[in-house]
Amino acid sequence: MYKIESKNVDFFYGSSQALKNINIAIKPNTVTALIGPSGCGKSTYLRLFNRMNDLIDNTKISGQILIDGDDIYAKGVNVDSLRKKVGMVFQKPNPFPKTIFENVAYGLRVNGISDKKIIEERVETSIKQVVLWDEVKDKLKKSAFELSGGQQQRLCIARALAIQPSIILMDEPTSALDPISTSKVEELIYELKTKYTIVIVTHNMQQAGRVSDTTAFFYMGELIEYDNTKTIFTNPKIERTQNYITGRFG
Amino acid sequence: MKTFYKKFSEKFIEGLLMLSGTVTSLTVILIVIFLFKEGLGVFDKKPVEEGYVIAINKNNAIRKITSAEIKNIYDQKITHWNEVGGKPDSIVLFRLEDISNFYSDDEIGENFEGLPNCINRLVDSLPNIIAFFPEKYLIKDFKGKQLEIDKIKLAEFFGGKEWLPTAQPSAQLGVLPLIMGTLWVSLGAILLALPLGLAAAVYMSEIAKDNVRRIMKPLIELLAGIPSVVYGFFGLVIIVPLIQKTFNLPVGETGLAGSIILGIMALPTIITISEDAMRNTPRAMKEASLALGASKWQTIYKVVVPYSISGITAGAILGIGRAIGETMAVLMVTGNAAVMPHSILEPVRTIPATIAAELGEASNGGLHYKALFALGCILFLITLFINLTVEFVTSRNKHNKH
Amino acid sequence: MDVIDENKLAKSKKRKQAIAFWIFRILSYSVVAILFIILSFIVIKGISVINWNFISQMPEEGMTKGGIYPAIIGTLCLVAGSMLFAFPIGVMAAIYMNEYVKAGLIKKIIKQMTNNLAGIPSIVFGLFGMSLFVNKLGFGDSILAGSLTLGLLALPVVIRTTEESLKAVEDTFRQASLGLGASKWETTRKVVLPIAFPNIITGLILSIGRVSGETAPILFTVAAYFLPKLPTSIFDQAMALPYHLYVISTSGTNIEESRPIAYGTALVLIIIVLIANLLANALRKYFGKKVKMN
Numbered sequence: 001m002y003k004i005e006s007k008n009v010d011f012f013y014g015s016s017q018a019l020k021n022i023n024i025a026i027k028p029n030t031v032t033a034l035i036g037p038s039g040c041g042k043s044t045y046l047r048l049f050n051r052m053n054d055l056i057d058n059t060k061i062s063g064q065i066l067i068d069g070d071d072i073y074a075k076g077v078n079v080d081s082l083r084k085k086v087g088m089v090f091q092k093p094n095p096f097p098k099t100i101f102e103n104v105a106y107g108l109r110v111n112g113i114s115d116k117k118i119i120e121e122r123v124e125t126s127i128k129q130v131v132l133w134d135e136v137k138d139k140l141k142k143s144a145f146e147l148s149g150g151q152q153q154r155l156c157i158a159r160a161l162a163i164q165p166s167i168i169l170m171d172e173p174t175s176a177l178d179p180i181s182t183s184k185v186e187e188l189i190y191e192l193k194t195k196y197t198i199v200i201v202t203h204n205m206q207q208a209g210r211v212s213d214t215t216a217f218f219y220m221g222e223l224i225e226y227d228n229t230k231t232i233f234t235n236p237k238i239e240r241t242q243n244y245i246t247g248r249f250g
Numbered sequence: 251m252k253t254f255y256k257k258f259s260e261k262f263i264e265g266l267l268m269l270s271g272t273v274t275s276l277t278v279i280l281i282v283i284f285l286f287k288e289g290l291g292v293f294d295k296k297p298v299e300e301g302y303v304i305a306i307n308k309n310n311a312i313r314k315i316t317s318a319e320i321k322n323i324y325d326q327k328i329t330h331w332n333e334v335g336g337k338p339d340s341i342v343l344f345r346l347e348d349i350s351n352f353y354s355d356d357e358i359g360e361n362f363e364g365l366p367n368c369i370n371r372l373v374d375s376l377p378n379i380i381a382f383f384p385e386k387y388l389i390k391d392f393k394g395k396q397l398e399i400d401k402i403k404l405a406e407f408f409g410g411k412e413w414l415p416t417a418q419p420s421a422q423l424g425v426l427p428l429i430m431g432t433l434w435v436s437l438g439a440i441l442l443a444l445p446l447g448l449a450a451a452v453y454m455s456e457i458a459k460d461n462v463r464r465i466m467k468p469l470i471e472l473l474a475g476i477p478s479v480v481y482g483f484f485g486l487v488i489i490v491p492l493i494q495k496t497f498n499l500p501v502g503e504t505g506l507a508g509s510i511i512l513g514i515m516a517l518p519t520i521i522t523i524s525e526d527a528m529r530n531t532p533r534a535m536k537e538a539s540l541a542l543g544a545s546k547w548q549t550i551y552k553v554v555v556p557y558s559i560s561g562i563t564a565g566a567i568l569g570i571g572r573a574i575g576e577t578m579a580v581l582m583v584t585g586n587a588a589v590m591p592h593s594i595l596e597p598v599r600t601i602p603a604t605i606a607a608e609l610g611e612a613s614n615g616g617l618h619y620k621a622l623f624a625l626g627c628i629l630f631l632i633t634l635f636i637n638l639t640v641e642f643v644t645s646r647n648k649h650n651k652h
Numbered sequence: 653m654d655v656i657d658e659n660k661l662a663k664s665k666k667r668k669q670a671i672a673f674w675i676f677r678i679l680s681y682s683v684v685a686i687l688f689i690i691l692s693f694i695v696i697k698g699i700s701v702i703n704w705n706f707i708s709q710m711p712e713e714g715m716t717k718g719g720i721y722p723a724i725i726g727t728l729c730l731v732a733g734s735m736l737f738a739f740p741i742g743v744m745a746a747i748y749m750n751e752y753v754k755a756g757l758i759k760k761i762i763k764q765m766t767n768n769l770a771g772i773p774s775i776v777f778g779l780f781g782m783s784l785f786v787n788k789l790g791f792g793d794s795i796l797a798g799s800l801t802l803g804l805l806a807l808p809v810v811i812r813t814t815e816e817s818l819k820a821v822e823d824t825f826r827q828a829s830l831g832l833g834a835s836k837w838e839t840t841r842k843v844v845l846p847i848a849f850p851n852i853i854t855g856l857i858l859s860i861g862r863v864s865g866e867t868a869p870i871l872f873t874v875a876a877y878f879l880p881k882l883p884t885s886i887f888d889q890a891m892a893l894p895y896h897l898y899v900i901s902t903s904g905t906n907i908e909e910s911r912p913i914a915y916g917t918a919l920v921l922i923i924i925v926l927i928a929n930l931l932a933n934a935l936r937k938y939f940g941k942k943v944k945m946n
Binding site for chain 2: 050052055057080081083084087088090091092094096097098106107109110111156159160163
C-alpha cells in the first residue's frame with residue numbers, strides 16, 4: 001500500500017505544460033526528495049499534493065493523485081480536510097503576526113477545535129516535537145517575529161504538526177537558514193519520519209543525500225529518474241541524472 | 251574653458267533643483283507663519299468693536315466685565331448688577347438709538363453736535379446705566395466710567411459655546427460648537443464609510459477575480475477625482491430633500507447630510523490605502539494559512555487583516571482627515587447653524603465651512619478676520635496631528651515586521 | 653481524539669465563507685453603485701443643458717439663462733497658471749529628491765514637509781493665499797493670486813507622481829550613462845527623464861483634473877460671483893467653474909430657475925475629471941506596453 005501515488009500527471013499553467021506524465025509511488029513513513037534545476041517543476045509538483053496550485057488562476061491538471069488510495073482531485077473532495085491531512089512547510093519561515101502560542105494553535109482553531117485543554121496540549125506536544133520547547137516555553141505569549149530565522153522555521157514545522165497530518169510537504173525548508181539551523185531541521189526531518197510521510201523539495205544535493213530514502217530527479221517538467229536515494233547518488237541509470245548530481249549542470 | 255563652463259552649469263542646475271526642493275518646506279513654514287500671526291492676533295483683541303466704548307455710572311463699583319457678560323446683559327439674560335458682582339439693582343440698558351427716548355432732537359442737534367453731552371449727562375444721571383456707543387461721542391471730561399473689557403482669552407475661545415463673531419455690542423467667539431460640529435459630522439462620515447470601504451478593500455484585494463478588480467480600481471479613482479463642489483451639489487439636490495422627507499424635518503440640511511456626503515468622499519481614501527496594505531500581505535503567509543486547512547475567509551480575517559492592520563488604520567485615519575478638512579461639500583449640505591449640535595438631524599457648522607462662509611464678509615485685519623484665521627490654525631493643527639499619527643502607525647509597523 | 657465531524661465542519665466553514673463573501677460583494681457593489689448614481693444623475697440632468705451655446709455664451713438674466721463661457725475660460729486660466737507654476741517646480745523638486753540628495757536628514761525633512769503640505773486642507777490654502785498673495789503682496793483678487801494658491805496645492809501631487817516615475821527608472825540606465833562619462837545632469841536629462849516622461853505626464857494630467865475642481869482655495873483669491881466679461885490680464889478677477897456651481901446652487905437670486913445651469917456646470921466639471929482620468933489611464937497603458945516591448 002502506497003501513501004501517495006501519482007498516475008500520469010500532467011499540469012498546465014495556461015497553455016504551457018509544466019509537468020509531463022509524472023508517475024511516482026511513495027511508501028508511508030519515508031522521506032522522498034524532489035531534486036532538479038530551478039524551473040524543473042519540482043515545487044509545482046509538490047504543491048499538487050495539497051492542491052495549493054488551485055489558488056493560481058488558469059491552471060489545469062490531468063491524471064490522478066491518490067492519497068491513501070483516494071483521488072484528491074476527484075469531485076466533491078473537501079480541500080480544507082485534505083490540507084489538514086497534508087501539512088506544508090515553506091521556503092522562508094512564514095509565521096503569522098501572532099504570538100508563538102497562537103501560531104501553533106492556528107490550525108486547530110480554524111479546524112473547529114476550541115477546547116482550551118486540547119489546544120494547550122497539542123501546542124506543547126508539537127513544539128516539543130520540533131525541539132523548540134525549552135527555547136520558547138517562557139515566551140509563548142510573545143510575537144513569533146521575535147524568534148530567530150531557524151527558530152521560526154521550526155515553529156512553522158510545529159504549526160504544521162499540530163493538526164496531526166500524516167504527510168508533510170517541505171518546499172526547500174532550509175534555503176533561508178544558516179548551517180546550524182539547517183542541521184537542526186535535518187535532524188528533525190529524520191526523526192519525524194517515524195510518524196509521517198515526508199516529501200521534500202531541495203536544491204541541496206547533500207541534503208537530499210542525508211535525509212531522504214528515495215529521490216526523484218526532475219528536468220524540464222519531466223521525471224527523469226526515481227529510485228532509492230542511494231542508487232540515485234551512487235549509480236544512476238540515466239546520464240543526465242549523473243551529470244546533475246555531480247554538478248556538471250544545473 | 252569648456253570644462254569650467256560645464257562644471258559651472260552643472261552646479262547652477264543643481265542649485266536650481268535644490269531651490270525647487272525647498273519650495274514645499276518653505277510653503278509649509280510660510281503657511282504656519284501667516285496663519286498663526288493672524289490667528290494668534292485674535293487674543294490681542296477685545297471683543298467690542300474698535301471705536302466703541304462701554305460706559306457705566308461713576309458710582310457703579312464694577313470695573314471689569316467679560317464679553318459673555320456684556321452679551322447677556324444686552325440680551326437681558328442678566329438684568330441686575332449683582333449678577334456681575336455689583337449692587338442688586340436692575341440694569342438700565344442704553345444703546346445709541348435709544349437716545350431719543352431721553353433727549354429731544356433739539357438737544358441732540360441736527361448733526362448730532364449735542365450728542366456727546368447728552369450721553370455724558372445720561373450716564374451721569376442714571377446710576378444703573380450701561381451704555382454702548384461710538385468712541386467719537388465720548389467727551390473729554392466724561393463723568394461716567396469706561397468699563398475695562400478683557401482681551402479674548404484662550405479659555406473663552408475654546409470653551410465658549412457661542413459663535414457670534416459679528417454680534418453687537420460684544421462679539422462671541424466660542425469655537426466649541428464649530429469643533430463639535432466638525433467632529434460630529436466627521437465621526438458620522440467615518441462610521442458610514444468604514445464598513446463600506448473596508449468591505450470593498452477586502453473584496454478587491456482578496457475575493458474578486460482579477461478582471462473585476464481591474465474594472466473597480468479605476469472607478470474608485472474616479473470617485474476620488476470628482477470635485478467636492480459636485481458632491482455638495484449632489485447632496486443638496488438629492489440627499490438633503492431625501493433626509494427632509496424621510497425624517498419629516500423642517501430643513502434637510504443637517505449633520506447627517508454632511509456625514510453621508512463626507513462618507514462617500516472618504517471612501518476612495520479608505521479603500522485605496524487599506525487595499526494596498528492587504529495586497530502587501532506576503533503570499534507565503536496566506537498560503538501557510540490555507541495549507542493548515544483554513545478557508546479563504548478564515549485566512550482573510552485571521553491572517554490578512556491582522557497583518558495589514560496598520561495600513562487599514564492609516565486608511566481610516568486619513569479618511570477622517572479628509573472629512574475634517576473638507577469644505578465645500580459640507581458648506582453646501584449641513585445648514586451651517588453655529589450652535590452646539592444635539593442630534594445629527596439638526597443643522598451644524600464645521601470649522602472649514604465657517605471659514606469659507608464668513609471670510610468674505612470679515613473686514614481685513616479685524617477681530618472676525620483674525621478669529622477665522624485662528625480657526626484655520628486649529629484646522630491646520632488637527633490635520634498635522636492626523637498626518638503624524640498616520641506616520642507613527644505605519645512606521646511602528648515596519649519595525650514590527652523585520 | 654478528534655471529536656469533530658469533518659463533514660459538518662467543512663459545511664459550516666463553507667457556509668460562513670459564502671455568507672461573508674456575499675456581504676462583501678454586496679457592499680463593494682454598492683460603492684460602485686453610489687458612483688454610478690452620482691454620475692448618471694448628473695449626466696441625465698445635465699446632458700440636455702449642454703450645447704454649443706451653453707459653452708460659448710455669457711451668463712444672462714442673473715445667471716438663470718445663457719452659458720458658462722467666462723467660467724470655462726476662468727478655469728482654463730487658473731489651470732494653466734497653476735500648472736505653469738507647480739509643474740516645473742514640482743518636477744525639479746522631485747528630480748532633486750530622487751537623483752541628487754542622498755538618503756539622510758535633508759531628504760527626510762523635504763519628504764516630511766511635502767507630506768505635511770499634501771495633508772493641509774484646501775480651505776487653509778485659501779486663507780494662506782488670501783493673506784500672502786492677495787493682501788501682503790498686493791495682487792488683489794486676481795488670476796495670479798488664485799493660480800499661485802492652486803499651484804501650491806498641486807505641488808505635492810506633482811512631486812509625488814514625478815518621484816514615483818523617477819523611482820521606476822532602473823538604476824542600470826543611470827549607471828550605464830554615468831559609466832560613459834556623462835555628468836549627473838546629462839544623465840538625468842538625456843536618460844532618466846525621457847524614460848520617466850510618460851508617467852510624469854500622467855501625473856500632470858491627474859493634477860490638472862484635481863486643480864480644475866478645487867473651490868475652497870479660489871473663494872477668496874480670485875473667484876468672481878458674476879463677471880460677464882473675460883479677464884484681460886493676470887491681475888483680473890475671473891469666474892471659475894466650481895465656484896460658479898457653488899454660487900448658483902446655493903446663493904443665487906433664483907436658485908430654482910438656475911438649476912439647469914447648475915446641472916450643466918456640474919456635468920462639465922465631471923467631464924473634465926473623466927477625460928483627465930481616462931487620458932491618464934490610457935497613457936499609462938500605452939506607455940506601459942511600450943516599455944515592456946523594448
